Amino acid sequence: MWDDHWCRSAARRVGELAEPMNGLIRKARADGAFIIHAPSSVVGFYKDTPQRRRAQAAPFVATPVPLSNAKRWGTAWCWPDPKREPDLPIDDSDMGCDCETKCTIREAWTRQIATIEIAPEDAITDNGQETWNLLAERGIDHVMLMGVHLNMCVLGRPFGIRQMVNLKKNVVLVRDMTDTMYDPRQPPKVSHFEGTDLVLAHVERHWCPTMLSTDLTGRPAFRFQADTR
Numbered sequence: 001m002w003d004d005h006w007c008r009s010a011a012r013r014v015g016e017l018a019e020p021m022n023g024l025i026r027k028a029r030a031d032g033a034f035i036i037h038a039p040s041s042v043v044g045f046y047k048d049t050p051q052r053r054r055a056q057a058a059p060f061v062a063t064p065v066p067l068s069n070a071k072r073w074g075t076a077w078c079w080p081d082p083k084r085e086p087d088l089p090i091d092d093s094d095m096g097c098d099c100e101t102k103c104t105i106r107e108a109w110t111r112q113i114a115t116i117e118i119a120p121e122d123a124i125t126d127n128g129q130e131t132w133n134l135l136a137e138r139g140i141d142h143v144m145l146m147g148v149h150l151n152m153c154v155l156g157r158p159f160g161i162r163q164m165v166n167l168k169k170n171v172v173l174v175r176d177m178t179d180t181m182y183d184p185r186q187p188p189k190v191s192h193f194e195g196t197d198l199v200l201a202h203v204e205r206h207w208c209p210t211m212l213s214t215d216l217t218g219r220p221a222f223r224f225q226a227d228t229r
Contacts, residue, residue: 001116001147002039002109007097011108013179013224014148018115020222021146021177024213025116031216034138035122036131038147038159039112041074046111046124055125058133065166067128068158075126078155078162085206089198090188092151096181098192128158132167142170144211146177151199154178161207175200175210176221193227 001018005011029035037051046052068078080087097103118124123134135143143164147154154173155161164171182195190198204210212221 001113002042003111003113004108006106006108007095007099007103007181009097009099010149010179010181014113015115016224017148017177017179017222018113020213022116023219024146024174024177024217027217028144029119029121033144034134034140035119036134036159037112037116037118037122037124038126038131038157039109039124040126040153040157042109042111043124043126046118049118049124050120051118051122051124055123055127055130055134058123058130058137060129061133061136063129063132063167067132068163072156073153076128076158078158078160078166081162085202088151089202090151090180090182090195091186092181094183094186096149096151096183096186098183098185126157126159128163131159135169142172144172144174146174148179149181150178150196150203151180151182155203155207161203165207171208173200173203173208173210174213176212176214176223179224191229193224193229 001014005014025035043052068076070077070079095105125131145154145161153160161171161173180196180199182192184191200210214221
């Protein structure tokens with residue numbers, strides 16, 4: 001959930017999603033959940049904060065299986081395992097910008113979007129080992145994941161779905177608190193939001209169950225304004 005994105009449409013949807021997500025995070029935190037913020041590749045912005053130091057200071061605990069060490073986009077990456085999952089049901093080979101005129105790919109982000117509050121008791125990391133250390137230190141086995149983008153970072157980053165499932169954590173994706181990078185001009189040529197639903201179904205089939213923010217907040221699930229289905 002960066003402060004900006006090279007794709008204008010993606011940045012606009014992140015801005016729309018951020019406040020409802022912040023409300024869910026507040027509720028989870030109040031209910032006793034430990035919150036880890038993972039602004040990929042820009043954790044350096046937070047280098048002198050107690051939340052960042054908390055992640056760095058967590059005692060090392062060996063993982064039950066080796067962490068992925070493939071490099072992509074500034075962190076390690078968990079690529080799809082063809083033994084476990086087929087190709088994604090959407091074609092994101094063009095990187096998924098759905099603006100009428102394709103945006104130029106660039107590093108537009110510097111930090112997490114400020115709408116999402118970072119509380120004193122939270123932690124900040126985009127590192128798989130640090131994430132594991134934080135969870136082990138607190139005896140946490142149940143992990144709720146939310147954020148963007150599902151077909152890319154939420155699945156593939158070192159704190160994401162593939163890695164957490166491979167580490168035998170009980171993972172659930174908050175399905176109304178995510179988005180995809182998908183252009184409806186690409187196969188299977190459905191709307192952006194139908195494309196997101198296809199990726200959600202892929203995750204449910206091959207990786208982990210999903211939940212709605214409603215399950216925690218009691219409020220209606222989030223829906224993007226442009227999703228008029």
